[in-house]
Amino acid sequence: MTAERLLSYFGESRFVPELRSRSKDGVLGEMARVLADEGEIGDPALLLEMIRRRESLGSTGLGKGVAVPHGRSTAATDTRIVFALSKKGVDFGALDNEPCRLFFLIVAPYEDRKHEYLPLLGKIVEVVSDEAVRERLLQVDSFGAFTQTIREAFGE
């Protein structure tokens, strides 16, 4: 997967430089609303229910301040990623009990004809496994800075 391909799932309207919410449930709601506000999702309630249920199987807080909530929903028509930051950090029930600061919400349609969902999840996990990339992502203040950081992570 190239940087351009990965970046095609993100968007300026799906970039949240600072989350208002201070709770896990608040963060999930705030990020789901981003998709609803840009008309990508008909019904945020249906999406939110699916995301919360996925969290009940185990927190998607992977540790090192990163959370990747994800799932497939009837309410989605295309695969989309919302990227959000919380400088103060949010208790997400992460495996290492550290507060989460970097959030990637991945939502895919029920039918994934291009089989892009799991490889995408894998790519995000791979990108944020690099400490230097995490440090730089924490500093981004615009969507342009975000895309620049991702391109650099790919060595471009």
Place this chain on the structure above:
Amino acid sequence: MSDRVQRLAQLQDLELMIREVEDPASKMKEEALGFSVEGLAQLQNARSRLLKQIPKQDLRAYQRIRRKYDRAVVPVMNRICLGCFQALPTSVTRNVSEAGPLPICENCGRILYWL
């Protein structure tokens, strides 16, 4: 959004999640990425609770369509059924009464969920 269609969409999402948790290959792929995927029993409990809230005739329709297609409930965008990608006739509307028929695509027979 009709509550009746909404509940069927909820059921469909839940059944999809159950299927993924039950599928060893898909579960292993997520676990290999560092995610924990436990709690099949609570998903099944949630499904049982949801089933009780769905009118019998809606459930029968949903299950009948599920035997034919992977998805029984499909989104509608710009008056296109995203199950079969055909345009819907103007007679099909998003308004569903409590007792009336479910909105169904005339072409493929799936239940329509307006985005």
